[in-house]
Amino acid sequence: MTALLTLEEIKAHLRVDxxxxxxxxxxxxxxxxxxxxxxxxxxxxxxxxxxxxxxxxEALTRMKGAxxxxxxxxxxNPDLAEREDLVQGELPFSVS
Numbered sequence: 001m002t003a004l005l006t007l008e009e010i011k012a013h014l015r016v017d018x019x020x021x022x023x024x025x026x027x028x029x030x031x032x033x034x035x036x037x038x039x040x041x042x043x044x045x046x047x048x049x050x051x052x053x054x055x056x057x058e059a060l061t062r063m064k065g066a067x068x069x070x071x072x073x074x075x076x077n078p079d080l081a082e083r084e085d086l087v088q089g090e091l092p093f094s095v096s
Contacts, residue, residue, distance in 0.1 A: 001030055001033070001034070002033065002048060002052040002053075002054070003026065003029045003030055003033050004029070004032070004033045004036065004047075004054070004060075004063055004064055004067040005029045005032075005033075005064060005067050005068065005071065007022055007025060007026055007029075009064070009068070010025055010026075010028075010029055010068065010071055011025065013068045013071075013072065014071075014072055014075060021075075024075070025071070025075060028071045028074040028075050029067065029071050031071075031074060032066075032067045032070040032071040032074060033067060035070065036063055036066055036067055036070065040063075043059070046059040046060075047059050047060050047063050
């Protein structure tokens with residue numbers, strides 16, 4: 001599965017300087033990527049090609065920012081969906 005962020009990008013964003021959580025971080029990045037790509041359904045082709053390659057540009061920059069925030073939320077609070085009043089199909093305010 002394509003990920004909007006690299007391990008290095010998310011570790012720098014979250015200021016994580018140890019390797020113990022690397023696998024978990026990338027799992028959270030993939031979760032955030034899946035949620036965000038599902039959310040933008042009709043505009044996916046502005047961010048990612050059919051072959052999975054990311055398309056550089058403003059849309060990708062915005063998606064990376066949203067992915068960083070959502071990944072950070074999932075990393076710090078794995079039970080996010082259980083603890084916030086989120087309507088299915090919506091993103092947390094700070095992500096959208």
